[in-house]
Amino acid sequence: MQRFIIRRLFHGVIVVFLAVTAVFFMLRLTGDPVLLFAPMDTSAKDLDEIRERLGFNDPLWVQYGRYMRDALQGDFGESTRLHRPALEVVLERMPATMELGMTALVISLVVGIPLGVLAAVRHGSVWDRLAGLLAVIGQAVPNFWLGLLLILLFAVALHWLPTSGRGSWQQLIMPATALAAASIARYARLARSTMLDVLRQDYIRTAHAKGLAGHTVLWRHAFKNASISLITTTGLEIGRLLGGAVVIEQIFAWPGIGRVTVQALLNRDFAVVTAAVVLFAVIYTVANLLTDIAYAWVNPQVRLS
């Protein structure tokens, strides 16, 4: 187990390293950040002085080497726009993104899985078809569009919920729902198909034949086995939710990492974008590691080695 974790952590470091390297070079191909934060009437001479001061005049590989050296010591540079440490700018948004992401995850689990189970148990019924329809819609509708639609309906037309921002639980409902929609759909489909699979197994028939109560068979025997595949997807789902949060945070003015990243991208605030990518990569890696551990815990047949 320990060796497994160490090896996975090592893989994680490689993933983060590759992500940072790719982002570092790609960003620098997209334009000169100095032009975006200096006023348009700055003279060419002054622009060059700023570039010199920030080290943008050095060859790319020199900049890369310097960046990596500092990053290894925990220094991810300073935001050129805000004049604050980039990691601090990103880390202070963590709680907001976690709040949104975790709420969305809980919603998708709580809504998606029962929906899928219901569809499997009532296979072929109206419930099944309804769940199928919801799943298709949830996966097909882009989340930004759903977000705007929710705002128009619940905030502008009905005045039930505030349009945007963070602070009260009412403000969490729409962004979390919009973010969760696709996840709900995926969980429902997966829960349905794995449950259908499991319900056809011999041991379920045996359990029924033994005269066990219906719900005991369903939850203790069937669902427990189906849940293994649901747990594996959760690691991936966390990654998807983080990605989706980039768009949702923008629409709902949610002050999280996604929003700060988009803004930093538009401003070519290299240090902040890179710090955010590092953070995303770390979260993703850790989430996947935890998933694997949970997987082993639920299913003793899986040996982590």
Next chain:
Amino acid sequence: MSSPRDFNGIVYDLLTGRTSRREFIKRAAALGLSASAIAAILAACGGGSDDEATTPAGGSGTGGSAQTPTGSGTPTGDGSSGSGGSGGTLDRLVIALGADARTLIPNTVVDATTNWQIENIFDPVLRRDPNNDFRVGPWLGELTSIDDLTWEIKIVRDDIKFHNGEPFDAESIKVSLEYALNPDNNSHYLERYQPITNIEVVDPMTVRLTTSEPYPILPTRLADLYPIPPKYLEEKGIEYVSQNPVGTGPFKFKEWVRDEYLLLERNPDYWRGPVAVETLEFRYIPEFSSRLSALLAGEVDIIKDVPVDAIERVNSSGIARAEEIPSSRINYVALVNNREGSIMADKRVRQAINYGVNVDAIIDGVFQGHATRMAGALSKINPQVDPSIQPYPYDPEKAKQLLEEAGIQPGTEIIFDSSQGRYPMDTDAAQAIAAELEQLGFRVTVQYNEWGTHLDKIVNRRTGDIFYLGWGPALDAEGTLRYLFVGDSTYSGYTNPEVEAVIAEASQTVDPEKAQELWNQVQQMVWEDAGWLFLWQQHDIYGVSNRVDWTPRVDESLFMGDAKPRES
């Protein structure tokens, strides 16, 4: 509450012509002055005198027991302001912005979003006056030119205080300039104040500035100078002050949560009298459609850049209305003449494009009339525009003839770079322009760039033959013509040594009339030589809540010192 000061403020406004007599009567009545007292003051001040009075000598005698309307301000629930009269207050005004301020210490970054917030906490030394064609006029101070190299700032009143009680005086102006001039502070204004070589505090009310060369643009520059309290800055340090601003302005800083909101509260001791808004909030909502929704849901009161196709929706909402003003920002298509081998180096080609593109039709079609055509390089609302210049008439025949003379074959390719999402309707406008150029026989490829890429291409001269750009706020000749047409000219794409020579002379000429003649000459030369495809000023369209009375300004300022509840 400081009643004598409020009183001073409105009398001062009356004396300096910032307040009309009618407005004065309203405000004085709100302060509790009797009708006879008001009449007496009006008589004493002389009807509509234009003389630049200094301080209004203490407001002696009259109306000693004036009361501010603060304490018992009209309660405004959520929604309509139920205020009965003109003296009412707005308990809360929310402005939605797309982005956060970069810092809250002034004199540091040139950034519109940052400035919209700072200008409500701080007062500038000089300010553009909407009642005088937006020319720079007195505010905290008044500027006089002593000779070509010497200027004097006189502070208008001796009782102006910062929010922390520190007095505002000549020293604060000096310290603020020195702050910007200190290279360690990385101020964007450093370059703009660089010609100032000596800052002398003559007495607590007077600062004398010496410049290394004649610097006629100094008034414009001082309209960007927002004094900061010297003691506070010294004690707390820049880092702290940039998050806890203290100014002299109409609003005091309360709270700033990055990427969420900035909360300001009314300064009850404002030297010009307390303003009508009690709490001012800037809320950051990056997505435009979400800002519009927030306006229509009644959550925010002012948003900027309503697209023309949403005007109807705003106006018919019953909750807000669209307010429109031609922006001082100018839009043009640069015809890059300063690059080897460019067909745009030929004046006839540039003229042909000006004759051959039906700009009026694009304004009607794309902007549905919400733009104002520019004749030359300066807009109509620029106080230094040469009004004799008329737009190129639409004459496609003449255009084709000019192209033929220049030896341009039909099918000649033009690469056209346009921004995408930087200006309202920019991609639609670019498409329309491209279509017009194709009518002239060009084969046009339009490249749409995200803003950062667009800028990068322009500055590094990697654009196509022509590119679309806006420049603003452009409210004086020098700030527009010199910065665009002298030196590298990357943003204008147009180089002409003769034009540069006249600009060099004009920007050293302090005498306003002589300078104007030279600026007129520059404008005529650029027009005649068809330096750009001259386009339009976009109209800034704001969505304003029906409970708020506020008039947008051409310089895009969001100063809320004059916002009031709307009488319905």
